Amino acid sequence: MASTAPEKEDPTAPAPVLGPGQTYTTVTQKISSIITSRTPLGWIIGVALALGLMQCFALGVTWLLIKGVGVWGLNVPVGWGWAIINFVWWIGIGHAGTLISAILLLMRQNWRNSINRFAEAMTIFAVICAMQFPLLHTGRPWIAAYWLLPYPNSMGVWPQFRSPLIWDVFAVSTYFTVSLIFWYIGLIPDFATLRDKAKQKVSRVIYGILSMGWRGSAKHWHNYEMTSLLLAGISTPLVLSVHSIVSFDFSVGLVPGWHATIFPPYFVAGAVFAGFAMVLTLALPLRAVYGLHDFITDRHLNNMSKVMLATGLIVAYGYGMEQFYAWYSASTYEGYMMQNRTWGPYSFEYWMLILCNVAVPQLLWIKWVRLNPIMLFIVSMFINVGMWLERFIIVVTSLHRDYMPSSWDMYRSTPWDWLLYIGTIGIFLLGMLLFIRVMPVINIVEIRLLVPRKGHDKKPDHDASADASAD
Amino acid sequence: MAENSIYGLMAEYDNPDDLLHAAQGAYAAGYRNMDAFSPLPIHDLSESLGYEKHRVPFWVLFGGMVGACTGFGLQYWVSVIDYPLNIAGRPFLSWPMFIPVTFEMGILFAAFGAFLSMLILNGLPQPYHPVFNVDAFESASSDGFFLCIEAEDPKFELSETRNFLEGLHATKVVEVES
Numbered sequence: 001m002a003s004t005a006p007e008k009e010d011p012t013a014p015a016p017v018l019g020p021g022q023t024y025t026t027v028t029q030k031i032s033s034i035i036t037s038r039t040p041l042g043w044i045i046g047v048a049l050a051l052g053l054m055q056c057f058a059l060g061v062t063w064l065l066i067k068g069v070g071v072w073g074l075n076v077p078v079g080w081g082w083a084i085i086n087f088v089w090w091i092g093i094g095h096a097g098t099l100i101s102a103i104l105l106l107m108r109q110n111w112r113n114s115i116n117r118f119a120e121a122m123t124i125f126a127v128i129c130a131m132q133f134p135l136l137h138t139g140r141p142w143i144a145a146y147w148l149l150p151y152p153n154s155m156g157v158w159p160q161f162r163s164p165l166i167w168d169v170f171a172v173s174t175y176f177t178v179s180l181i182f183w184y185i186g187l188i189p190d191f192a193t194l195r196d197k198a199k200q201k202v203s204r205v206i207y208g209i210l211s212m213g214w215r216g217s218a219k220h221w222h223n224y225e226m227t228s229l230l231l232a233g234i235s236t237p238l239v240l241s242v243h244s245i246v247s248f249d250f251s252v253g254l255v256p257g258w259h260a261t262i263f264p265p266y267f268v269a270g271a272v273f274a275g276f277a278m279v280l281t282l283a284l285p286l287r288a289v290y291g292l293h294d295f296i297t298d299r300h301l302n303n304m305s306k307v308m309l310a311t312g313l314i315v316a317y318g319y320g321m322e323q324f325y326a327w328y329s330a331s332t333y334e335g336y337m338m339q340n341r342t343w344g345p346y347s348f349e350y351w352m353l354i355l356c357n358v359a360v361p362q363l364l365w366i367k368w369v370r371l372n373p374i375m376l377f378i379v380s381m382f383i384n385v386g387m388w389l390e391r392f393i394i395v396v397t398s399l400h401r402d403y404m405p406s407s408w409d410m411y412r413s414t415p416w417d418w419l420l421y422i423g424t425i426g427i428f429l430l431g432m433l434l435f436i437r438v439m440p441v442i443n444i445v446e447i448r449l450l451v452p453r454k455g456h457d458k459k460p461d462h463d464a465s466a467d468a469s470a471d
Numbered sequence: 472m473a474e475n476s477i478y479g480l481m482a483e484y485d486n487p488d489d490l491l492h493a494a495q496g497a498y499a500a501g502y503r504n505m506d507a508f509s510p511l512p513i514h515d516l517s518e519s520l521g522y523e524k525h526r527v528p529f530w531v532l533f534g535g536m537v538g539a540c541t542g543f544g545l546q547y548w549v550s551v552i553d554y555p556l557n558i559a560g561r562p563f564l565s566w567p568m569f570i571p572v573t574f575e576m577g578i579l580f581a582a583f584g585a586f587l588s589m590l591i592l593n594g595l596p597q598p599y600h601p602v603f604n605v606d607a608f609e610s611a612s613s614d615g616f617f618l619c620i621e622a623e624d625p626k627f628e629l630s631e632t633r634n635f636l637e638g639l640h641a642t643k644v645v646e647v648e649s
Contacts, residue, residue, distance in 0.1 A: 024510060024614035150545060158549040162558055167571035170542075174579040181586045188595075193510070193612040212596035215603075216611050218494070218507040220593045222517035226527045227589040231582060234531070238578045245571055448511040453487060 017111040018450040019294025027295075027447045031440050032197045034290055042289060043433060050430035057423020060416050061136065069139045071416040078399045078411035083137035085391040086421050088246055089274070090130035090428075091172065092267075092387060095239055096275020097123030098179060101186075102235035105228070111303055113446035114295040118286070118435070119279050120183045125431035126278070127176045129424035134168070136420070164248035171245040178238055182231045185224070188214050190440045243271045250394065256337035257398030260325055266318035270387060273311035273357075276304050277383035282432065284373045284380075286441065295442050298371050305370035308383065312361040315390075319358065333403060341397040345410060350393055356386025478601035478649035479505075479621035480632050481608070482641035487513045490616035493639040495519045497620060500635065504624035508602065508617040510610075527588050534584025535577045542576025543569055604648045619647060 018027075063071055074081045097119040104112040138144035146153045147160070148169050159166045191211035198204040214220060247267035250258035280301075287296045326338035341350055360382040369375045401408045435441070484490040487509060494507050498519055507516055546569040550556070555563045590596070602608055602619055611617055618641075620632055629646075636644045 028510070028613035150549060156554065158554055160556075160558070161546045161550055161572060162561070162565060162568040164571075167575070170572045170575040174575040177579060178582040181582050185586060185589065189510075189612070196609040196612045208598075209596075212590070213598055213600060214595065214612075215600060216508045216510055218509070218513075218517040218520050219522055220595075221509070221512040222522045222525075223527055223589050223592045225512050226525045227585045230528060230531045230585050234535070234578050234581050234585075238575075241571070241574060241578075248571075445511050 017114065017297060017299055018447065019297065022294060022447075022451055024448050024451055027451060028193060028197075028444055030292075030294070031442050031444050031447065032194060034436070034441055035194065035438060036197060036199060039437065040289070043437060046433050047430065050426045050433060053422055053426025054430060055423075055426075056419040057132075057426055060419030060423055063416055064136060064139070064420070069137060071414060073411055073413045073417060075409065075411075077402060077407045077409055078396060080395050080399065081411060082413055082417040082421060083133040084249070085388065085395050086424065087130050087133040088267075088391045089388050090126045090133075090424065091246055092243065092271035092274040093278045094123040094126035094130065094175075094179070094275065095243060095268070095271035096279050097121070097126075098175075098182075098235050098239040099272050099275065100279070101182060102232040102239065105232040106236060109303075110446075110450060111300055113450055114292075114442050115279060115283060115300060115304075116446070117183075117186065117439075117443040118282065118432075118441050119275075120179065120186070121432060121435045121439075121441075122275075122278060122282060123179050124176070124183060125428045125435075127172065127179065128431065129428050131172060131176070132420070132424055132427075134172075164245060164252045167245045168249060171242045175238060175242045178231070178235055182228075182235060185227060185231065186443055186445075187439060188212060189216060189224070189445045190443065192216065193444055194440065240268055243268045250398075255398050255402055256331070256333040257322070257341065257394065260322065262318055262321050262325075266315065266321075269311045269314035269318070270390060273308060273315055273383060274387035276308045276311070277380040277387070280304055280308075280376055280380040281384060284377045286436070288373070290441075292442070295447060301373070301376060302367075302370050305364045305376060305379075308380075309361060309364040312357065312364075312383070316358045319354070337398060337401070340401050341393060344397070344401070346393065346397050346400075349389055350397070353386055353389040353393055356382045357390060360386075476649050477622055477629075478604075478647040479619050479623075479627070480629070480636060481602065481605050481617055481619040481645050481647050482636040482639070483607055483643045483645075484616040484618065484640065485642055487511070487516075487616060489640045490618060491516055491519065493618050493636070493641065496639050497618065497635070501626050502620050502624050502632075504621040504627075506619050506621075508608070508611040508615075508619065510612050510614060510616075526592055527585060530584040530588035531581045532584075535581035538580025538583075539573050539577035541580070542573040545576075546572055601647050601649045605645055607643070607645070622649075 022030075072081055072083070097116075100112050100119040101116040104116075134148075135141045135144075138148075145151070146155065146157065148166075150159050159169075188211055191207050192214035195204055195207040195211050198207055244264035244267065247263035251260055251263035253259060283296055283300075283304075287293060323338055323342075326334045329335075341347075360379055363369045363375070363379055369379065396411050400411050482493065484493060490507055490509060491513055494505075494516055497505055498521060503521065505520065507513075507520060509516070543566075547564065550565075550569075551563040558565075561568075602611075602617075605617075607615060608617065609615075618636070618639075620627060620636065626632075633644050
């Protein structure tokens with residue numbers, strides 16, 4: 001609070017996005033030092049934990065492949081369980097990365113510059129985690145390839161292009177590829193910085209290869225900036241399409257509770273909501289551990305909280321609309337589905353979802369909460385849980401009591417569901433930790449753009465302490 | 472190796488504004504074969520060196536069109552020609568159902584177009600370039616700003632160009648070995 005006091009004189013003047021006194025030299029030094037410095041103990045502990053969690057994944061996959069999908073809690077009528085829940089959860093988390101790197105770039109929100117890199121990394125690893133589930137839910141992924149991907153096979157059959165599940169394959173694989181390209185293009189100039197900063201020959205060669213001989217010439221920047229802008233332009237409709245298509249998996253079906261036109265926008269808003277919660281879940285510890293307070297400032301926390309609040313309200317509107325539809329449709333099945341969802345055997349999960357996604361985020365109206373890292377972390381964790389519950393509620397409560405009461409049944413997950421889910425958290429953590437260790441966690445070029453030019457001009461002596469001579 | 476053959480003269484600047492002024496000055500003085508190097512994109516710098524045209528957008532559009540046609544063509548060929556299936560009595564060419572894959576393929580190829588055209592237009596990957604022979608050039612990726620006038624330029628004349636660059640507030644002017 002105290003640090004934002006000076007801005008109160010002019011409420012229209014935004015708080016700084018970069019701490020005071022930073023120059024090109026200091027931002028380069030600070031961000032690359034995360035990589036060039038010694039491996040911190042906490043990082044090693046984190047990797048050990050992530051590898052431990054990944055053992056769960058190995059165990060879960062092995063047993064699944066030996067026994068088949070029967071080891072999960074799936075049975076008629078609930079044929080879709082944790083696999084699709086986890087898939088949608090992870091994909092949704094990824095969306096904040098693209099929102100930050102693409103949509104906020106187009107809107108010239110320069111506060112995004114310091115969070116876009118690791119938000120994009122988060123997208124990549126979240127999509128990797130998400131992709132495990134559609135692959136594994138086939139039980140025998142090596143046989144299933146022919147109905148996932150169109151390739152000429154000996155049976156002469158093709159995927160069913162009229163199915164949203166195939167749209168999903170194309171949407172998610174395109175999303176992953178485009179995110180990777182966007183991420184890599186952003187990294188090229190930063191790899192060049194690391195190449196020039198590297199102390200060891202090996203890292204110099206590796207970063208040299210990754211930077212492709214980037215020289216930072218005016219011609220390079222000329223094409224680079226246009227490419228970034230265009231990729232942002234094409235990623236924007238892409239990210240909106242991906243979660244819309246994910247929502248088609250449900251809304252194209254005729255199951256009560258799924259067949260609703262609100263699904264695409266409601267899913268996209270939920271994805272951004274979940275994604276920003278995950279960005280905060282990662283950014284707050286990262287900022288504390290590496291002392292990045294000059295780059296991830298109070299303004300970032302404030303803005304991200306506001307995005308979460310806004311998207312959270314859209315999601316809450318979605319919940320309200322689902323209730324409204326159930327009543328207004330005058331359909332017995334829709335009406336019963338909603339009554340069952342709210343007061344039936346899964347009502348505990350439903351009200352926990354309302355608590356996590358609707359009630360707790362209202363704390364973000366309070367400025368103190370938005371600027372308090374601990375409070376923000378707690379709220380983000382609630383949202384992470386809440387968004388998982390949302391997918392659980394949509395999938396399970398809609399299926400377990402549908403049209404025919406004689407087939408009604410309860411759905412229970414098994415330990416193998418848990419192992420796979422926890423295992424993907426391990427994959428995600430390991431990916432993020434490796435990323436933090438070997439790549440610039442903050443986009444150095446875009447932070448240089450935030451350095452005030454005049455302040456830099458006043459310091460012609462900064463070359464005296466030039467770090468270039470350190471090599 | 473060949474001491475006599477130099478690639479050009481490189482002037483170092485302290486900040487983006489000096490580099491921009493120097494680039495504009497050099498262009499006005501008639502130098503054309505030159506390039507500026509900076510750790511961050513500088514507004515107007517490439518324009519002041521004469522790079523006006525943006526070629527990337529064409530390739531993005533081209534990629535997008537090729538991708539969308541490929542996506543739609545694939546679905547048309549599969550669903551109408553190679554293996555027509557009657558799904559719920561819908562026409563074989565049920566084009567509204569083909570839009571999502573068409574769209575995604577368009578985006579995918581547009582991204583390939585952006586990535587590849589950026590690399591090719593920039594001549595990357597390029598393992599060797601003479602400017603890396605300058606020791607101080609390491610700072611071009613952190614806090615140094617450089618302008619290099621190449622020996623190929625018709626107006627290039629070693630001592631004259633050196634004086635010219637020094638006159639444009641360069642902190643240092645060095646020869647670049649080729």
